[in-house]
Amino acid sequence: xxxxxxxxxxxVSVVMFPWPLSALLALAAAxxxxxxxLAAGLFADxxxxxxxxxxxLFTVWGLAVSIVVVxxxxxxxxxxxx
Amino acid sequence: MKRTFLAKRNALLSSTGLSWGAxxxxxxxxxxxxxxxxxxxxxxxxxxxxxAADALAAQSHFFxxxxxxxxxxxxxxxxxxxxxxxxxxxNQTLLEKARDIxxxxxxxxxxxxxxxxxxxxxxxxxxxxxxxxxxxxxxxEAFGAGGVPLGIVSxxxxxxxxxTLFSAPGVVSNGWVGQQxxxxxIAGAGAGAMSASxxxxxxxxxGDTVFAPGPGRLPLGTVVRIDSxxxxxxxxxxxxxxxxxxxxxxxxxxxTGAAFVGALREATSTLP
Numbered sequence: 001x002x003x004x005x006x007x008x009x010x011x012v013s014v015v016m017f018p019w020p021l022s023a024l025l026a027l028a029a030a031x032x033x034x035x036x037x038l039a040a041g042l043f044a045d046x047x048x049x050x051x052x053x054x055x056x057l058f059t060v061w062g063l064a065v066s067i068v069v070v071x072x073x074x075x076x077x078x079x080x081x082x
Numbered sequence: 083m084k085r086t087f088l089a090k091r092n093a094l095l096s097s098t099g100l101s102w103g104a105x106x107x108x109x110x111x112x113x114x115x116x117x118x119x120x121x122x123x124x125x126x127x128x129x130x131x132x133x134a135a136d137a138l139a140a141q142s143h144f145f146x147x148x149x150x151x152x153x154x155x156x157x158x159x160x161x162x163x164x165x166x167x168x169x170x171x172x173n174q175t176l177l178e179k180a181r182d183i184x185x186x187x188x189x190x191x192x193x194x195x196x197x198x199x200x201x202x203x204x205x206x207x208x209x210x211x212x213x214x215x216x217x218x219x220x221x222x223e224a225f226g227a228g229g230v231p232l233g234i235v236s237x238x239x240x241x242x243x244x245x246t247l248f249s250a251p252g253v254v255s256n257g258w259v260g261q262q263x264x265x266x267x268i269a270g271a272g273a274g275a276m277s278a279s280x281x282x283x284x285x286x287x288x289g290d291t292v293f294a295p296g297p298g299r300l301p302l303g304t305v306v307r308i309d310s311x312x313x314x315x316x317x318x319x320x321x322x323x324x325x326x327x328x329x330x331x332x333x334x335x336x337x338t339g340a341a342f343v344g345a346l347r348e349a350t351s352t353l354p
Binding site: 003004007010011015016017018029033034035036038039040042043045046047 | 101102107109110111114117128132135
C-alpha cells in the first residue's frame with residue numbers, strides 16, 4: 001500500500017508541485033521501489049524536456065539514483081551461503 | 083531435484099509479478115511514446131493538469147509570500163502600537179480639555195437656531211429657537227459663523243429669545259478699523275448697515291475690516307463706502323456686516339459682558 005501511494009504521489013508531484021518535492025518523494029520511494037526514480041525522471045523529461053536542454057537530466061539523475069539504490073539494497077540484504 | 087528460481091529475491095520484481103516501480107516505469111515509457119507519436123493528443127490531454135498546477139502554484143506563492151516580510155510586518159505592528167498609544171493619550175488630553183471647557187459653562191457658548199430673520203422678523207432682529215430654558219440670558223452676545231459678532235440678546239422667553247443686531251438703529255458698539263486699529267464708535271444704521279465717524283486724516287480706505295472686541299479681535303464688518311463732507315471735520319464710514327444677515331441659520335450665544343458695558347455706559351460719562 002505504501003509503495004503504491006509513494007509511487008502515485010511522486011508522479012502527481014511531478015505535474016503539480018516544484019521539482020525539489022518530487023525529487024524528495026522519488027528518493028523516499030526509491031528505498032521501497034528502486035525503479036520509481038527512473039520512472040519519475042523519465043516522466044518529468046517527457047513533460048518538460050526541451051531540445052535546447054541537451055541531456056535529459058531528470059532521466060539521468062533518476063537512473064543514477066535507481067542504480068545506487070539497487071546497489072545499496074543488494075549490500076544490505078542478508079546473504080545466504082550457498 | 084528441480085530448483086525453482088526465487089523471483090522475490092529480484093529487487094525489481096515482487097512475488098506476485100511486476101512491482102509498483104515497474105508499473106511506473108512502464109507508464110512513463112508509455113507516456114513518452116504518446117508524446118513522441120501523438121504530440122497533439124498528449125498536450126491536449128495534459129493541458130487541464132498543467133492549468134491546475136499553475137493555479138496551485140499561484141495560490142501557494144500568494145500564501146507563502148504573505149509570510150515573507152515578517153520583519154516588515156513586525157516593525158509596522160510595533161509602529162502602529164506606538165501610534166495607537168500616542169492617539170489614546172491625545173484623545174485623553176482632548177477629553178480633559180473638553181471637560182474643562184464644559185465646566186466653564188457659557189464660555190463654550192450656547193448654540194441656537196434662528197427661526198426668523200429679516201425680513202420675517204422686525205428689521206435688525208433675530209428670533210432664536212432657544213430661551214431661558216436653554217440657559218440663554220438677556221445681555222448675551224450672539225456670534226455667527228466664523229465668530230462674527232451679530233448682536234445682543236435683548237429679550238428672553240422660556241423657549242425663544244430675540245437678538246438685536248449691532249446694525250439696529252440706536253445700538254452703539256465699539257471697535258477698531260484698519261491696519262492701525264483706529265478705535266471708533268459704531269452706530270447701527272438699520273437694514274444691516276452700520277456707520278461710524280472718524281477724523282478726516284485717518285488712514286482708512288474702502289475694504290478695510292472693522293473689528294469688534296470679544297475673545298480677541300473679531301471681524302464685525304467691512305467698510306463699503308466713505309462719505310466725506312467738506313463742511314464736516316471728519317468722514318463717515320459705512321460698514322456692512324461680514325455675514326449676510328438674511329441667511330443666518332444659527333448663532334452662538336456667549337456672555338461677554340456686553341450688557342454690563344452697556345449699563346455702565348448709561349451710568350457714567352467716563353466711557354464713550
